[in-house]
Amino acid sequence: MTDIISRLKSVAKRALMPNGQPKPITEFEPATLPWVDRADADVDSFVKQYKRSKALPYDLAEKMKFWQKNGFVILDQAIATTWLDQLWNEVEELIEHHEKYPINVRIDLPEYAANPVMAIKDVPQNVLNGPFVKFLDFHDNSVIAKKIMLHENITAFLEAVFGDKVIGMQSLIFKYGSQQATHQDFAYVVSEIPSHLAAAWIALEDVHIDSGPLYYYPGSHTVNKFNFGNGIFYNDKSTLHPGDFANYLDKACQEAGLERQTLLVKKGDVLLWHAALAHGGDAIRNPALTRKSYVCHYSSDKAYRHHRQSPTTEPVRRTINGADVFANPTMPDQEDIFTAGRTM
Numbered sequence: 001m002t003d004i005i006s007r008l009k010s011v012a013k014r015a016l017m018p019n020g021q022p023k024p025i026t027e028f029e030p031a032t033l034p035w036v037d038r039a040d041a042d043v044d045s046f047v048k049q050y051k052r053s054k055a056l057p058y059d060l061a062e063k064m065k066f067w068q069k070n071g072f073v074i075l076d077q078a079i080a081t082t083w084l085d086q087l088w089n090e091v092e093e094l095i096e097h098h099e100k101y102p103i104n105v106r107i108d109l110p111e112y113a114a115n116p117v118m119a120i121k122d123v124p125q126n127v128l129n130g131p132f133v134k135f136l137d138f139h140d141n142s143v144i145a146k147k148i149m150l151h152e153n154i155t156a157f158l159e160a161v162f163g164d165k166v167i168g169m170q171s172l173i174f175k176y177g178s179q180q181a182t183h184q185d186f187a188y189v190v191s192e193i194p195s196h197l198a199a200a201w202i203a204l205e206d207v208h209i210d211s212g213p214l215y216y217y218p219g220s221h222t223v224n225k226f227n228f229g230n231g232i233f234y235n236d237k238s239t240l241h242p243g244d245f246a247n248y249l250d251k252a253c254q255e256a257g258l259e260r261q262t263l264l265v266k267k268g269d270v271l272l273w274h275a276a277l278a279h280g281g282d283a284i285r286n287p288a289l290t291r292k293s294y295v296c297h298y299s300s301d302k303a304y305r306h307h308r309q310s311p312t313t314e315p316v317r318r319t320i321n322g323a324d325v326f327a328n329p330t331m332p333d334q335e336d337i338f339t340a341g342r343t344m
């Protein structure tokens with residue numbers, strides 16, 4: 001209740017347009033930026049008193065400073081390949097026996113344009129095995145997917161940059177490259193504070209340059225925001241579209257002298273990126289090549305209080321490594337049906 005009241009107050013505080021509607025948001029609000037994004041952020045002092053920094057297999061202060069400048073970090077060999085193999089075995093089972101599972105996939109093929117989100121049981125196996133498919137929120141169904149999402153090496157870093165408990169919001173599994181146009185995730189993955197968002201790209205196999213790798217523009221997290229006609233979020237009121245967003249970002253990055261980089265990492269490596277890092281999926285130059293990957297989106301405790309599919313109920317929380325993920329309120333009987341991760 002207090003959340004709802006504080007949200008109403010913050011809407012009331014926002015300037016109104018002549019038609020009485022709140023003025024669209026056109027930039028992240030400086031007052032609610034994660035502390036690390038503020039000009040006076042003192043990373044060295046933070047790391048000295050941060051209990052989780054000691055046991056990490058990377059230099060946290062160095063990574064945080066790199067993040068401030070570039071809007072991403074790469075964590076080499078951050079997740080054990082046995083965990084990744086278990087996750088992929090479960091995805092194979094999902095595809096093989098898809099008729100058994102009410103789990104959802106998103107299919108971005110023209111034939112599915114009217115209804116891109118489908119129950120996997122209703123999608124032919126050859127489609128599930130092809131490109132343009134995203135397995136949605138598999139962390140709901142799988143213990144190992146939850147453990148990978150909230151792995152210590154990821155959550156310790158994100159807790160440091162948010163200065164708050166980490167919440168796993170959403171996840172996607174890809175068998176092939178996405179070929180998605182350049183974008184910034186805050187426009188699509190919306191929490192109550194849009195700057196409190198980060199993502200992980202977890203390589204489930206070595207990435208081949210012709211498989212449609214992820215690309216990104218280091219430093220692009222600070223370019224001016226795109227306005228969809230109704231502010232920085234893309235929704236049914238927007239007058240501009242993802243193609244316009246991509247054109248704007250590619251041009252803005254080029255004009256700022258930012259060079260596009262391609263993510264050619266190995267199985268077990270993890271890319272973490274900032275809410276506003278401009279990125280996309282490169283063209284698949286060899287359609288025979290898979291590009292198996294697990295993408296997770298995160299927010300902070302302060303900014304993500306309710307499951308997006310049930311904004312008025314208290315979430316059921318699972319805690320791993322000091323971070324939370326909410327049980328899926330729409331499919332309680334499908335939670336953690338893949339149990340192998342319990343003993344791993």
Ligand SMILES: O=C(O)CCC(=O)C(=O)O
Pocket residue numbers: 172174177178179180185199213214279280281282293295
């Ligand atoms: O993996 C990709 O190619 C793109 C994924 C992505 O941009 C996302 O899930 O936010």
Ligand SMILES: [Fe+2]
Pocket residue numbers: 183184185279
């Ligand atoms: Fe993205």
